[in-house]
Amino acid sequence: MSNKVFRVLIAGVCLLAVSVPLPAHHGAAGYDMDKQLTMKGTVREWLWANPHCYMKYDATDEKGNVAHWAAEVSNPTDMIKRGWSLHSFKPGDEIAVTVRPAKNGAPVGQLLKVVLPNGQTLIGWASGLNSPAGGVSNPPEPSSK
Amino acid sequence: MQESIACGKTVLGKQFIGVVAALAFSSGMCAQTAPPQQPEPAKSQKAAPAPRRDLSGIWDVANTMEGISPQGVKSHAPFTAWGADIANNVYKPGDGPRRVLIGRVNDPLDSCDPAGFPRNLLFELRPFQVVQTPNQVLMLYQYQRVWRVIWTDGRELPKDPDPRWYGYSIGRWADDYTFLVETVGLDERTWLDNAGDPHSSELRVEERYVRVDHDTVELTVKIDDPKAYTGPWLARDKLHLTLQPAKTDILEMICAPTEAEAYKKAIADPATK
Numbered sequence: 001m002s003n004k005v006f007r008v009l010i011a012g013v014c015l016l017a018v019s020v021p022l023p024a025h026h027g028a029a030g031y032d033m034d035k036q037l038t039m040k041g042t043v044r045e046w047l048w049a050n051p052h053c054y055m056k057y058d059a060t061d062e063k064g065n066v067a068h069w070a071a072e073v074s075n076p077t078d079m080i081k082r083g084w085s086l087h088s089f090k091p092g093d094e095i096a097v098t099v100r101p102a103k104n105g106a107p108v109g110q111l112l113k114v115v116l117p118n119g120q121t122l123i124g125w126a127s128g129l130n131s132p133a134g135g136v137s138n139p140p141e142p143s144s145k
Numbered sequence: 146m147q148e149s150i151a152c153g154k155t156v157l158g159k160q161f162i163g164v165v166a167a168l169a170f171s172s173g174m175c176a177q178t179a180p181p182q183q184p185e186p187a188k189s190q191k192a193a194p195a196p197r198r199d200l201s202g203i204w205d206v207a208n209t210m211e212g213i214s215p216q217g218v219k220s221h222a223p224f225t226a227w228g229a230d231i232a233n234n235v236y237k238p239g240d241g242p243r244r245v246l247i248g249r250v251n252d253p254l255d256s257c258d259p260a261g262f263p264r265n266l267l268f269e270l271r272p273f274q275v276v277q278t279p280n281q282v283l284m285l286y287q288y289q290r291v292w293r294v295i296w297t298d299g300r301e302l303p304k305d306p307d308p309r310w311y312g313y314s315i316g317r318w319a320d321d322y323t324f325l326v327e328t329v330g331l332d333e334r335t336w337l338d339n340a341g342d343p344h345s346s347e348l349r350v351e352e353r354y355v356r357v358d359h360d361t362v363e364l365t366v367k368i369d370d371p372k373a374y375t376g377p378w379l380a381r382d383k384l385h386l387t388l389q390p391a392k393t394d395i396l397e398m399i400c401a402p403t404e405a406e407a408y409k410k411a412i413a414d415p416a417t418k
């Protein structure tokens with residue numbers, strides 16, 4: 001197993017290990033709970049709103065094809081507890097996104113994790129509600145290299 | 146570039162099993178993605194005695210998910226034929242045992258209709274403030290930023306009230322630490338909970354707030370709706386509420402129709418087609 005595949009596997013398993021459902025009156029019946037996609041993308045819009053916050057972003061594959069995605073997390077009051085805010089993202093931010101995609105193949109999903117350019121990780125649909133600092137990992141120390 | 150992880154599939158093989166096993170014995174491996182470990186709650190000092198006939202303050206459910214109850218009530222009395230028909234054929238909830246795909250949900254909350262009472266106690270019960278005046282107890286809720294008036298001036302419940310989203314409520318102190326609230330006149334259009342359990346306009350609700358000590362209230366909610374259920378039942382049974390610091394800022398949690406419509410177009414509809 002290559003290091004790359006191993007890293008992806010570790011990330012996926014870690015997410016599963018801490019995953020608990022966020023509340024939603026809409027439920028999650030449309031999402032494939034057994035699948036996760038990780039992709040690089042560019043933020044188009046970050047909507048801080050009820051009933052759920054969501055991000056619109058563009059993901060470009062190796063052939064240059066652009067897919068317009070939208071992925072949701074919970075409402076602002078829940079996400080504040082996880083360290084998210086109205087200002088977490090802005091258009092043009094380059095991010096790495098992990099989502100639980102729709103079963104029907106549409107480019108929508110539940111936003112599980114976002115890695116910002118500075119290395120900070122925001123956990124979406126995958127951590128404890130009662131954690132005041134939950135959902136945020138500190139960016140790594142600047143590399144000396 | 147996309148990388149797909151089909152969890153649990155056999156293609157992951159022995160190495161996957163090894164990783165899982167390693168994780169099982171090494172929580173530190175998830176340090177980059179897992180939330181910080183919660184500190185063990187300190188053994189709290191014994192709470193001060195409860196004040197007499199006083200619920201004033203900001204309260205929150207000790208177990209957040211229990212307050213939110215996304216999957217509806219834990220159990221309920223059997224439906225009547227009327228209740229079963231509504232539950233099985235009319236209401237299309239997004240969660241609970243009868244959940245449907247997100248775009249097919251017909252929950253009134255989707256269009257920002259009021260949650261109403263008692264759904265606001267059985268779904269998304271988050272921080273709320275209690276204010277006591279000489280003749281009323283006011284309850285101010287975070288979810289949908291609504292309030293209820295509970296009359297404590299000795300009046301009786303109306304005999305044949307027109308329905309209201311939050312009904313008519315009267316309250317009295319059964320003893321120095323137990324506040325009882327009765328509510329009638331409830332609008333049949335509201336759902337009882339997030340699982341699409343129905344109620345009728347015949348619904349009567351009894352809330353019992355027991356001030357166990359200075360920091361704790363136990364909330365019990367009894368449902369009595371002979372048109373929808375075959376007998377009375379408890380929708381909340383001694384739900385623990387914890388007194389919050391006086392400086393707690395109750396956040397807005399408002400459904401705005403324009404935002405709800407935008408969410409439907411961006412997320413709900415595409416996920417359902």
